[in-house]
Amino acid sequence: MNSAYYRKLIYKQLNGTINREEQEILDHWYELYETETPYLSPGQIKSIKVRQRIFFNRYLKKKVTSDMSFLWKYAAVIGLLFTVSFLLFQIKYQQKPILNSLEEIDWQEIITVNKIRKRIILPDKSTVYLQGNSSLKFAANFQTNRTVHLKGQAFFDIVPHVASPFVVMADGVAVTVLGTSFTVNAKKEAFTTVAILTGKVSVNDSHSSHYLIPKEKISIDHLKGTFTKDLIDIDKEFAWTKGEIIFDHTPIKLAIDELVEWYDIEQVEWQMDPHQYACTVTGKYQYNSLVEILESISYAISLEYKIDHKKLIISAMDCS
Template sequence: MEVDHGLLKKYWLGQCSPEERQRVEAWIASGTPPDRDQALRTVQNEATMKSVLWQRITQQSQLDDAPAPNIKSPFYKQTLIKVAASIIFLMGIGSYLWTHQDLFTPQKDSVPYKTVTVAKGKQMQVILSDGSKVYLHAGSTLQYPVHFSKEQRNVILQGEGFFDIQQNPAQPFQVEAGEIQIRVLGTQFNVNSRKPGKEVVTVETGKVQVSAIGATDTLTLSAGMQGQHIAGSLQEKKVNSQHYSGWKNGQLRFDHIPLAEVALELERWYDTDVKITDAALANTKVRAHFKNATLKEVVHDIAFALHIQYKIKNKEVLFIK
């Protein structure tokens, strides 16, 4: 009986048809011999998987806790039995996942992983064992194996990074970033996963495949295309890719975004604290582009464009309406 990644994901998300659910439950009940370990492996992180599973258990528990109707019919008893059985089964699966949690962490048991975190105000280039390069933006973290396995190349990104991947069709490269997964053979692309559930992938050269937790479709993006994960679905559009990867060359770009979001980027970029005195001002849209600019130059130009005042003292910036 074959059960692949797609079917397992549908099961955890409660999207299986009755027939598919029966297949998965029969498969799990039959055990997990070594040749099935690979089928279970995924870059989906353990915390997310457990959260989804717990939500399903909670939903079933809420059904069980609902006030009982006055009519005690055989149908009602059968419903209670089915709900109880579902809860017991899900708890059993939770126990199984806890026992086999290593199967849901890419390569970490077989290959040592290294973690690098970039401080605010800094950027970093990481060269992987296959020669691929990852440029990390300020405040970002990358987890990667010291040496890749022969079958796959998996890394985990939190924050923002630009990937320049060496081509090797026999050894696919995969990136887990928030709730999305990117699969590539050889390409250059930017990933921004700073906002959970709103991840963005922008391709500069080559092609990538993007999938996401809760999304039924998969995007194939080529150069100049951008994929966005929004409200559980994947959307694509044409963009100027260099607008999204220019940060690694000292370019700071704001394309009609709220000043509150600009403040967060300035904090990461210059390792400073930015405060806004007025809620309405925080929602004011900013459109600006800078290259290798100082904090004072950026703040001055933004304030001038918005007709507002500002103060800079030590490592703190204050925008005043």
């Protein structure tokens, strides 16, 4: 057996992991030169034992010291981790929580896909009509926190609750009400509109605050920091909440854009002279198909069109 094997046995002996058979082999190695080499002189035997001791000091003691150093370092790291963990525990369970932290709120979110509208009854019995391609998010504790976050467009019919105002957050605009019905449209980037059907609301953004009453509408341009207030036609403004599409001398391009919002059309191709865009259309439709509406428009302005999968091609019209 070579010296590496005996080094291993010595190391196991010091660690207390050596078995009986290995211990006997090691003892035999210690006594080898005294019991099995009688022809050696006492001086030679002493020299061999010295070399054994040197071997022990050089290989084993050095390794044990190194291992102990590693163990001390390991213990220091464990102690540091324990200290940090204890401090984090103290911070987590003894420090007062930050009130209204967004991470601590359990949110519920309702999302509509493109062209699909949804009627929602909130926990306080308020009603929301959510337009297609929009989302509404509110807290699970809605009864005590009547704040909703809107992306897109929605109509709200709010149940009065004096002690808990209803707040709609949309693209940096806060609309606060006690009990009223209104629409918020934040579909267009950096542009928000609020229109009132009943009641009174306050509209606030980073630049200004406004109050609206029935038949009023405010349009806020976030990039320019400007706003405009107008009177509205209630029937037209809120028609979509009843499944109605109303055109009142509406330019044909705007009318087609409105139809794209309602129906499964992804692209419009105009194959006609731009001067014909001046044609206008008038009509009221409720739960009609796209073809039914286009046929109705065709009778009025001789519209020629074709639907190719999800593409609407308009080739001619005559509004003379």
